[in-house]
Amino acid sequence: MNVNHSNNKITETACKITDEICLPDSDLPRIVIIGGGFAGLALVEKLKHQEVQVVLLDKNNFHQFQPLLYQVATSALEPDSIVFPFRKQINGYKNVFFRLAEVEEIQADSNTIMTNKGSVSYDYLVLATGTTTNFFGMDSVAKNSLGMKDIRDSLNIRHMMLQNLEQAAITCDDDERDALTNFVIVGGGPAGVEMAGALAEFCKYILPKDYPEYPSSIMNIYLIEAIDDLLSTMSDKASSKTLKYLEDLNVKVLLNEAVSNYDGNEVTTKSGKTILAKNLIWTAGVKGQFPKGIDKKHVVKDNRIKTGSFLMVEGSKNIFAIGDIAAVISKKTPKGHPQVAQTAIQQGKWLGNSLLKIIKNESPKPFEYKDKGSLATVGKRKAVADLGKMKFAGYFAWLLWSIVHLMSISGFRNKLMVGFNWAVSYFTYEKSNRLIIRNFKPTSSQTKESGQYES
Numbered sequence: 001m002n003v004n005h006s007n008n009k010i011t012e013t014a015c016k017i018t019d020e021i022c023l024p025d026s027d028l029p030r031i032v033i034i035g036g037g038f039a040g041l042a043l044v045e046k047l048k049h050q051e052v053q054v055v056l057l058d059k060n061n062f063h064q065f066q067p068l069l070y071q072v073a074t075s076a077l078e079p080d081s082i083v084f085p086f087r088k089q090i091n092g093y094k095n096v097f098f099r100l101a102e103v104e105e106i107q108a109d110s111n112t113i114m115t116n117k118g119s120v121s122y123d124y125l126v127l128a129t130g131t132t133t134n135f136f137g138m139d140s141v142a143k144n145s146l147g148m149k150d151i152r153d154s155l156n157i158r159h160m161m162l163q164n165l166e167q168a169a170i171t172c173d174d175d176e177r178d179a180l181t182n183f184v185i186v187g188g189g190p191a192g193v194e195m196a197g198a199l200a201e202f203c204k205y206i207l208p209k210d211y212p213e214y215p216s217s218i219m220n221i222y223l224i225e226a227i228d229d230l231l232s233t234m235s236d237k238a239s240s241k242t243l244k245y246l247e248d249l250n251v252k253v254l255l256n257e258a259v260s261n262y263d264g265n266e267v268t269t270k271s272g273k274t275i276l277a278k279n280l281i282w283t284a285g286v287k288g289q290f291p292k293g294i295d296k297k298h299v300v301k302d303n304r305i306k307t308g309s310f311l312m313v314e315g316s317k318n319i320f321a322i323g324d325i326a327a328v329i330s331k332k333t334p335k336g337h338p339q340v341a342q343t344a345i346q347q348g349k350w351l352g353n354s355l356l357k358i359i360k361n362e363s364p365k366p367f368e369y370k371d372k373g374s375l376a377t378v379g380k381r382k383a384v385a386d387l388g389k390m391k392f393a394g395y396f397a398w399l400l401w402s403i404v405h406l407m408s409i410s411g412f413r414n415k416l417m418v419g420f421n422w423a424v425s426y427f428t429y430e431k432s433n434r435l436i437i438r439n440f441k442p443t444s445s446q447t448k449e450s451g452q453y454e455s
Contacts, residue, residue: 035128039323039344046352059102072154084410106293131286144264145280159440182277187284188225197379200249238384245378309366
């Protein structure tokens with residue numbers, strides 16, 4: 001059976017059972033994208049309806065809006081509010097095809113990638129594989145704590161928190177109760193700050209209603225940061241305001257402290273401090289993740305792939321890297337660009353335009369990152385904003401943060417769900433249903449790299 005599509009010159013043929021992943025036959029250049037995060041989807045949007053065949057590979061069948069993972073973790077949002085199916089995203093894009101597969105190896109010599117479902121050939125390959133949690137070699141911390149890199153992590157944190165609060169109401173052992181109700185967040189970047197603020201509001205407004213058998217003061221929240229300020233990539237004003245907001249919420253902020261060990265019950269810092277806690281959430285660092293086949297000499301700090309200003313992997317002519325995985329090293333950016341959504345989106349859009357030029361034997365211009373500013377929230381009506389020379393904090397910064405994040409979520413339904421939940425929370429301080437759908441059991445499996453090829 002042959003079906004001709006005159007719009008994109010693609011001819012679909014009956015699939016054969018082979019070692020290859022079945023894709024429509026096409027005489028168009030094939031661009032394979034590994035990873036459907038911010039970078040990968042921005043690239044797909046630029047290439048839709050163009051004279052190319054686009055193949056998106058991901059080991060999930062959905063895109064996840066990572067900036068709001070902490071709200072799922074603290075019961076402010078349900079998980080389906082911040083995830084969006086790839087197939088729904090590309091519905092109507094006749095030249096774009098999604099395949100659910102985990103890429104295991106790149107064989108650059110033959111322009112082929114090997115996945116757990118079969119092989120795929122390419123004319124151009126784009127790595128948008130994102131990052132995973134970096135525990136910096138501390139095995140005990142990795143084994144006993146939780147990162148916050150994907151929707152599964154968020155649900156694990158939610159279930160761990162609720163289960164431990166329920167257990168605290170049962171136990172008569174004071175030390176055990178303290179450990180169950182103490183929460184430690186490691187890392188003073190946006191993810192750590194936002195998580196600490198959300199937990200503090202849970203403690204202030206939800207705990208007294210749900211657990212009247214003990215006072216909200218029983219729940220202690222610690223934020224540990226290894227350097228002397230929070231939000232180190234933002235301004236001093238943003239850092240100092242964030243510290244004040246957190247302290248007003250009774251978060252115990254420990255600066256110039258680094259975790260050295262965690263056994264699942266007690267946190268130890270390098271200075272010798274100890275904290276009883278059965279809840280440790282790690283947001284202190286990330287590292288790149290990508291399939292085998294990239295020469296180690298092209299890999300730089302934090303396991304990122306070194307590229308030039310055209311986002312091409314060094315030593316390659318048709319392999320590109322974008323998003324968090326890409327380290328664009330230059331005199332202006334000796335450490336690469338910041339690993340944030342805005343960078344990923346800009347790189348995805350730029351590469352889409354550039355690939356179309358390369359296919360036409362035209363020369364693209366080098367990529368230039370435009371910093372549109374930074375935002376971080378510390379609970380309701382409290383946020384900080386650095387927008388060029390404008391640096392401000394408070395209600396307006398929080399309102400701006402809310403609008404930017406709401407507009408960035410994929411899908412009208414998801415925007416509606418998040419907006420409704422935020423509106424209810426704004427007036428009532430209520431959270432979503434705090435249900436324990438499944439028991440969370442800490443195992444060594446939780447320490448496996450949890451990144452989902454997203455950036």
